[in-house]
Amino acid sequence: MKYVERLMPQLTVPEVPKHSSYPTPSGWVPPREEALSLPYQVRRTKNHMLPVYHEQTHQNRHCVHIRKVEGDIWALEAALKEHLQQLYPEKQLASQVHEVARSIRIKGHYIHDVADFLISKGF
Amino acid sequence: MASGITEKALKLVQSLPRLSLSNIKNLPHSIKKTKRRRRDRQHGKTHGRGHKGQGQRATLPRLGFEGNNTPFYLQIPKEPYYKDHELRKEYVPVSLLQIQRFVDLGRLNVKEPIDLSSLCNTRLIQVKWEQKQFGVDLLDEGADIFCARLNIEVQKASELTIAAIEKNGGVITTRYYDPHSLHAVVNPAKFFAKGVPIPRCKLPPQNEIAYYSDAKNRGYLADPEKILHARVELAQKYGYALFEYENEEEKEMLLTRKDPRQIFLGLAPGWVVNLKDKVILKPKDPEFVNYYKS
Numbered sequence: 213m214k215y216v217e218r219l220m221p222q223l224t225v226p227e228v229p230k231h232s233s234y235p236t237p238s239g240w241v242p243p244r245e246e247a248l249s250l251p252y253q254v255r256r257t258k259n260h261m262l263p264v265y266h267e268q269t270h271q272n273r274h275c276v277h278i279r280k281v282e283g284d285i286w287a288l289e290a291a292l293k294e295h296l297q298q299l300y301p302e303k304q305l306a307s308q309v310h311e312v313a314r315s316i317r318i319k320g321h322y323i324h325d326v327a328d329f330l331i332s333k334g335f
Numbered sequence: 336m337a338s339g340i341t342e343k344a345l346k347l348v349q350s351l352p353r354l355s356l357s358n359i360k361n362l363p364h365s366i367k368k369t370k371r372r373r374r375d376r377q378h379g380k381t382h383g384r385g386h387k388g389q390g391q392r393a394t395l396p397r398l399g400f401e402g403n404n405t406p407f408y409l410q411i412p413k414e415p416y417y418k419d420h421e422l423r424k425e426y427v428p429v430s431l432l433q434i435q436r437f438v439d440l441g442r443l444n445v446k447e448p449i450d451l452s453s454l455c456n457t458r459l460i461q462v463k464w465e466q467k468q469f470g471v472d473l474l475d476e477g478a479d480i481f482c483a484r485l486n487i488e489v490q491k492a493s494e495l496t497i498a499a500i501e502k503n504g505g506v507i508t509t510r511y512y513d514p515h516s517l518h519a520v521v522n523p524a525k526f527f528a529k530g531v532p533i534p535r536c537k538l539p540p541q542n543e544i545a546y547y548s549d550a551k552n553r554g555y556l557a558d559p560e561k562i563l564h565a566r567v568e569l570a571q572k573y574g575y576a577l578f579e580y581e582n583e584e585e586k587e588m589l590l591t592r593k594d595p596r597q598i599f600l601g602l603a604p605g606w607v608v609n610l611k612d613k614v615i616l617k618p619k620d621p622e623f624v625n626y627y628k629s
Contacts, residue, residue: 213615215601216608218447219523221456229441237482238436259459260440 225258247334252288254335255280262330266323274321278330281314289316295329296322422542425468426491429460431499432477438485448591448600450488451512455521462521464514473507475499484578486589488555491546497553498569504578506589510555511547513537516598523599527608532618535596535604535627555595596629603627 228242235241243256257263263279281288289309296305296318306319318326352358373382384391399406437443442457451470454460462468470490478499486506500507512520516536519526539547539556547554550561570577580586596604605627607616618624 213613215599216527216610216615218601219452219456219527219599221458221524226441228439231439236436236439237480238432238439238477239480240436240439 225260228260241331244334250283250333252281252283252285252291254278254288254330255282256335262327262335264323264327264330266321267317274319276318276320276323276326278316278318278326279314281316285309285311285314285316292316292318292326292329296320296325299325422540423467424543425466426470426472427460427462427468428474429454429471429489430474430476431481431496433459434473434485434487435477435481435483438483443485445483445485446588448486448488448588450593450600451490451517451520452523452599456523462517464517464521469514469517470512484585484589486591488593492552494551494569495573498573498575501566501569501578502573502575504580504589507553508555508592509547509552510593510595511536511539511543512598520598527610530607530609532607532627533599533602533604536598538595555592596627 228240240260242260247253254263257280265277265279267275267277269275278288278292286309289307293305293307297303300322303320308317310316373379381391389395399408401407434443437457437459438445442459443449443453447453451462454471455462460471462470472491473487473489473493473496475493475495478495481499482503484504485500487500488508488510490509490511492507492509497507513536516534519534538544544556546552548556550557550565553562553565566577580589591600593600598604602608602615603617605618605623609616618627
């Protein structure tokens with residue numbers, strides 16, 4: 213019967229086990245407490261991942277979608293645009309802030325830069 | 336209310352005449368006209384068939400015939416979109432990076448053998464048999480960062496994937512599930528709730544049996560000795576030393592394998608699981624026992 217119990221799924225997402233060093237082999241970094249004191253916060257998803265997604269429509273329209281933004285969403289948008297402009301000075305950056313859905317969309321293939329920026333902030 | 340729709344509706348109901356047979360109508364197409372015989376002046380004489388010829392004499396050729404020249408439906412060439420569609424199989428792609436992430440985040444337990452049931456129980460991977468998906472294809476994205484030691488059972492795996500897993504001391508087997516067994520494997524909780532005997536897994540079809548009998552793919556039907564040779568060969572090819580196991584328990588766990596007819600580890604085909612009373616019922620009739628043992 214223990215084999216049957218082993219086949220039963222876990223009904224809730226388990227807590228992340230403690231690792232000796234971060235980032236973990238797969239590149240996962242835990243969120244830091246200090247990040248909550250910033251004017252804006254980006255919460256992790258229920259699977260402990262960053263809520264940053266790459267959206268693509270048609271063959272060459274790429275967007276970065278950042279969800280679960282709390283606090284001053286416009287300040288985060290300004291910070292992100294400043295950071296990306298420094299990395300890519302020649303590029304024009306278009307962005308959308310959705311205050312009700314608490315999300316930001318940035319046009320371009322910048323998902324890794326955005327993720328690195330958010331992790332450096334501690335989210 | 337500005338429009339006063341309710342008041343208007345009530346006034347209408349007050350002013351309309353009483354409901355009677357003279358002022359109600361059937362819903363459209365609710366009553367079909369009965370087919371009547373063609374006897375009257377309009378439908379008599381030729382009875383809708385015209386004059387002489389094949390039309391009246393009921394000797395018209397088949398539909399699409401164009402007087403013996405190649406008809407339209409044969410002139411246009413055919414694109415065989417659905418040729419061999421029943422033989423096409425899909426495998427859900429899962430990378431080594433994803434597996435490493437699941438292990439890091441505690442979604443997969445490395446101390447137990449990992450098979451398709453454990454992967455689907457995380458609810459992060461879905462395998463749908465209705466869409467001709469036959470299991471999981473382990474991809475080699477993340478082979479450079481992979482460092483988990485696990486006993487994994489998938490449906491397809493490339494050479495680099497096998498090397499990455501065996502380099503860290505793990506064990507990989509590739510195994511086939513037929514659609515009926517897959518339905519049970521993918522959601523064991525839902526399957527046990529049905530109270531149906533555990534099915535006996537069928538052997539792979541003709542075009543897949545070669546893959547699963549090959550030791551290079553670590554197939555479940557391959558000769559275990561050949562698999563040991565293949566392990567040594569792969570270690571030499573990719574330049575790593577074969578792992579030496581110290582812990583006996585871990586070694587035992589890594590070497591556990593399912594029987595080719597078995598779909599759940601520790602449970603034999605033919606058994607019925609009673610989840611409510613937490614009891615397993617096993618068949619006693621010799622006919623059933625022999626069938627499920629074969």
